Ligand code: SF4
């Protein structure tokens with residue numbers, strides 16, 4: 503099966519950004535004074551049950567490869583930390599004619615869009631920001647049988663995915679350096695750690711060299727009372743928050 507596509511340069515993907523960056527890319531982005539948030543989600547991951555994930559489930563294997571273990575109370579979790587360039591409105595590099603003013607140094611995620619960055623997820627055109635006229639027969643082939651048709655795009659996508667795995671160790675040290683120990687439950691939302699660019703760069707410098715040995719006292723943030731109560735039954739520390747500042751929720755603030 504083929505999916506054909508040609509960018510119309512509508513600029514939609516360069517607005518209201520949430521660009522997942524590698525550590526190296528985050529250094530460049532923050533080094534230019536732009537904010538990079540930490541978005542954190544976690545999965546309960548009992549060590550006595552399928553500690554290595556489901557070998558037949560690509561999503562489970564990807565979670566395992568891109569996360570690190572923590573305990574929340576006495577409950578083992580795996581936590582994924584994403585470094586994300588988040589920007590309301592137009593990207594600071596977007597030019598008035600919708601061209602990228604950072605073309606040669608733009609992050610990999612910009613180079614591969616609208617391809618799907620996660621290996622276990624199929625790319626669905628309807629879920630992309632690109633307008634209808636960007637898709638259709640007669641345009642260059644973007645994807646063939648679920649794989650990027652263009653070898654260069656495939657190579658950039660592979661490099662992006664590899665960085666998500668290789669960066670886990672430094673991200674694990676980064677949260678310890680920053681003393682950040684809150685995660686959302688995966689599927690329910692994302693805990694947001696907003697950090698000034700200069701502070702992030704300094705913390706990354708320290709994290710590249712090492713990190714405090716003392717374990718962090720992790721807790722869950724949730725905007726659902728039902729989740730908080732369920733976690734309380736497990737003696738799992740949790741904090742109820744309203745979606746918005748510090749928490750990006752998938753659900754409204756309901757019980
Ligand atoms: S860096 Fe360039 S391609 Fe990426 S969001 Fe900004 S303007 Fe768009």
Ligand code: SF4
Nearest residue numbers: 509510512513515632
């Ligand atoms: S949203 Fe799609 S069509 Fe529009 S600029 Fe981005 S990649 Fe191109």
